[in-house]
Amino acid sequence: MKGTPVAATSAAPVTVACTFCNKPTAEVKKMIAGPGVFICNECVGLCMEILASQPETTASESEGTASEPAEMPKPPSWEERVSDDDLLATLPKIAAASASVEQQLGIWVRQARSRGITWTRIGAAMDMTRQSAWERFSGEE
Ligand SMILES: [Zn+2]
Known part of the structure; x- marks a missing residue:
């Protein structure tokens, strides 16, 4: 202890x-x-x-070997060196990041609600229906 x-x-x-x-x-x-x-x-x-x-490359002038679009957060240097254990250890980190982002989203939605912004507008801002936004963020059944 x-x-x-x-x-x-x-x-x-x-x-x-x-x-x-x-x-x-x-x-x-x-x-x-x-x-x-x-x-x-x-x-x-x-x-x-x-x-x-x-080395820096300008996206418009270099072809092929130019830096690839960063669609997935997977730098090759990490990918090559990573062991199975490290790979598995990354999973809960991604889950934690996901939970953190979801938590932040909830805080921002509650702030929007406290300003009197309607569920319809909140849903529209996130490309979802009023009902979906309410179900996901209202905390009510
Ligand atoms: Zn950090």
Whole structure:
């Protein structure tokens, strides 16, 4: 058993964690927010290393060997080195990122509702019906 509990601040209703590495805000120096996602200073640093290690190409002028469209978050260097254990370890991280984004979405929808924005407009904004938006976010049966 370790000594005193570290997390004394129980006020935070939402745990913010880096969408990329899943580290909570308390474990990193800076957390930068995007629409429903977060990235920590450590992941930004890693991104900068990756960018610095790859020569820049302009998308319009180079063909074939140009940087591929980043449709899937699967940098080849990671894919090649990853072991089965690492692969499996990634699964709960993706699930955690998904849950975090869903949580953020819920917070934003509740904010929209608190402004009196209708379920119809919220649904339309997300390309779903009023009914679907209500069922997903209202928390009511
Ligand atoms: Zn991170």
